[in-house]
Amino acid sequence: MQSMRLTLKRPKIKLSMIKFLALFLLLVSNTVSAKLTQTIDRTDISAGETFVLDIQIDGETNVQPDLSLIPSSFTIVSNSQYQHTQIVNGSRSAIKGWKIKLKTLQTGKVTIPSITVGNESTKPIVLTIKDSSDQLDLNGQSKAIFLEAEVDQEDAYVQQQIIYTISLYRSVNTHYASLTEPTAENSIVEKLGDDVQFEKMINNRRYIVTKRKYAIFPQQSGNLLISPVSFTADVNDNSQRRRSVFLNSTRPVSITTKPINLAVKPKPASASNPWLPAQNVILADKWTPTTNELKVGEPVTWTLLMTVQGLSESQLPELSLPTIDGLQLYPDTPQKERQIDGKGIMGQRIEKYAVIPSKEGTITIPEIKLNWWDTVNNVQKTAILPSKTFNVLAGEAITKEPQPVDLPPIGVDSDLTTPVNDKALKQWQMISAGLLALWLLTLIAYFNKKSGVPKNSAKTKKAQDKIVGESQKENLRLARKAINNGDLVELEKTIINLVKSLGYSNIHSIGSLSNQVSNQELIDKLNSLEAGLYSATQKNHSIVLENKDLDLLINEISGQRSSKGSESIPPLYPR
Template sequence: MVIRQFFILLLLAIGVVNPAFALTKIEATVDRNPVMLGEYFVLNISVDDEIDTGKLDTSALLRDFIVGRTSVSRSTQIMNFDAVKETRWQVLLAPKQKGQLTIPAFSIDGINSAPIPLQVVESGGQPAQMKNLFIDAKVSTDEAYVGQLITYKVKLYLAVELQRGVLSAPVIEGGQIKQVGEDKDGSEIVDGRRYRVIERTYGIIPDLPGQINIKGATFAGDVLVESQRRGGMFGFNESRPMQAGAPSLTVQVNPAPASFLGQWLVADLVVLKETFPEDITEFTVGSPITRTITLLASNADENSLPDINQTLPDELKLYPEKPQRQTFVREAQIVSQYSISSAIVPSKAGTFTLPEINIPWWNPHLKREETATLPARTIVVKGGAITDTPTAPAWQANSTADNNDSWMVKAFAALWLITLVVWIITLIAWRRALKNQITAPIALNSAPAATISGLHGLEKACASGDVGHIMLQLQRYFSELEQTPMTLDKIAEQSLPLAEAIQQLQLTAYSANANNANPHLSAQCAALLNAVKTYQRQHSKPKSVALSPLNPR
């Protein structure tokens, strides 16, 4: 009898310590209310059990909302010898219309959540103090011409810490778009609240007349926001996905006027200038004169700048180099430049005129044709040294003059040929020496200290067994190696082994047993490290070295 009572008490104790888990509650919340039209907010759905993620049906949201990225997490906590399990969904939503909307109730295994009434206000109607992240964009003009460079500036305002993210370019039809210059990182105060501001400039060039619609730039990423667990005393930071978009804009595009003559060029200002040896008053026959002509255009595309053709007298031989085109930002203005250098070789003595150069262009502000002019220039050329010769008959003098001219031409040609050969030999020797000097250091220093430390951090993360930390260290390593921010998608594009290793780790991170020890994690980490080291060896192989660009990105 005593033994029977003992077993009954033991079973009751086991039942108390290990209760049967069952879903009893579904809770749905939003991170803010009201929300702005077209702006994303986060819907959090949590249940007090570990369940199959496919049991949650969110299709009812599609009627009134744009459904973005959905993430799932699971957790287990032991409180007073009781195991508390939770499954949580985070869903990015953007309302399709303003007014009063309702997030419907969700049902799992007969348990329902409460519906959420949601107020949607017009874009710009929400006070700036309530915004943690938003985008603003503007164009330089609402009316333009075909081929005109329209400046599109977008600003990303952040009141929270940015963990990772991508700022995507605006989308247009009937035009070209490209980023101009580097991103600017600063800060601004909006309605008394300080924001970190990332500013980017794009150039838009319409191809056809009419109205073009510019779909605003967008941002998608993760930020760290301060949160507080229910019943907890202390706040903590948690990663939260966020998306935002700039409003759409329209620009009216006019065709090029039929009265315009020449190659079509539209800009705010066009200037012609030249570099010429001003300190020399007289030039010598056969001595080259270096002349550089530069065309500058404000708010114009470099490819729209016309080629400059120089028409010179027959006594001046022209040897032009390949023209150079570039675009840069100066004092918040986009400036395009066309530059061409030429060697002018006089073949006879005398006074000669370099004709003026005219470039027609269209002023969109005054709506009229204007001309950029490089004034004409006069140069004086003298002959070489003159020696006295005995007087000879007229026929002999003519013959001697002809022979002297012929001798001078041959001598000049021979000297030119010798100079060319010596220059080619010197160039080949210089390039070989430069290759030997540059290639060796690169082969020795192919793994900089920053990259080695990043690989060491990745190895430590793999040893910790934290998949999230492994992914973060992987992004840091490749960002240091490539000298540019690298997302997991970009890293996966570098090689097939990297893509497979990342995919396996992501499956581990979002699997049903993500919180339990994974027996395959060690093998997955080994595959990842092997793929990383293989890519590093291929990346660090000595290559033919080119000179660094003046403005590296």
């Protein structure tokens, strides 16, 4: 008969809150470095129990870890090696590791020292090993299989995390094993990672222990009843009465834990909203690129990270950001993640914003605060993200106004007080009269030219305008096509090209273009287009800009160029 055991997966490496934050800052700064780490698969360890030390290094190496550094108080039960290699976008990466199963009879605080692999070294790990007699009492009897359930606290607040642990002890082989799931009324129950397996000696009998953990979040105050959990399996029956010559006889076994009752307390009256009962809360941020200087119209990315120990990612609220004069914020879709460690669930919420300065000067982003309830010390606390000040510089100049020329002050020159002879005065008057006559003749010729332009000259002017006019018409056609197709990227590209063909060669973004427009409705539509360009859900962002708005934009830009003395712009559709 084919046997079946509980499926036990290799435990994952767990990150503490501090390690996760360090990893977050490492990732957003785009730096990569090889490193050597060591972790253990669990922290709740009793004397005589086995646990797994996982040593891992980035990259490939033929060097083995120096296990002679492990103190003699630890026994190395087994040692295995693994390696993972992957190729992503042509880039090859590798991870090599060693899993060392250890056990110790020493109790109290013990240290696994720094382990070296070549020139790299790990950080030491400090453990607290409990007395095995404090963990289990079989009344001097050695049962073949038994099951235990426990919680990490006797009472909790509403929506607070409760860790529920099931421990299955087996000293015999089992077949067709099955373990039921716990249930709790008016609560959310979530399994925490993979099962953990280790060995333990009880009354000189060797047991394989399987631990399975759950996070329970009660949703209302009052009494909480956690239902019993049952384990069923078949075990070999070695009695003479049931023994068969051809088959190994088995018999079914079934064991059940006791139900657990908890008192769930309501939210304290002194607690503020949002209600966040947690063990720890940390706020962090990152600016990309990293700088203390911004430029008007040039976007930067602001990433905010909220990390909460003891709550799931779905329980984390959106951060409340103040209105900042001189900055436009365009939010991206928030990301929600989680990590599992020895303390349960650690939820993370990552918010990203495209930040575009709209004016020069010094701009300060005030500190961001988030109130939460410390379930360890039973008091309200506040997580704070410090304020940050930027110096905003002018963006690229769109048009350059003529610089004023310093002229000498008008006054009475001392030389003019000297007498002027009559001959010189008459010569000056004749020259002035001649210049006036010449100016009148030029003016008459100009008006004659306006009233009747020669045919050949008109054709030359039309040929010159045709080049610029055709470019404008093509960009306008493509912009209208992009509006009809809902293509944000193509619309931005064609609008910028259209404006450049109108003489604004230094406009490179929709943000810098909106600063040149005076019509508020048109400004709002351009800002909406820019917000869509910086959104992760770009395909779902509707375009509010219409074909008539393109004509309005052309008229505004052309009018500004004409008022500043620029050459006239040929019409898009010459008549």
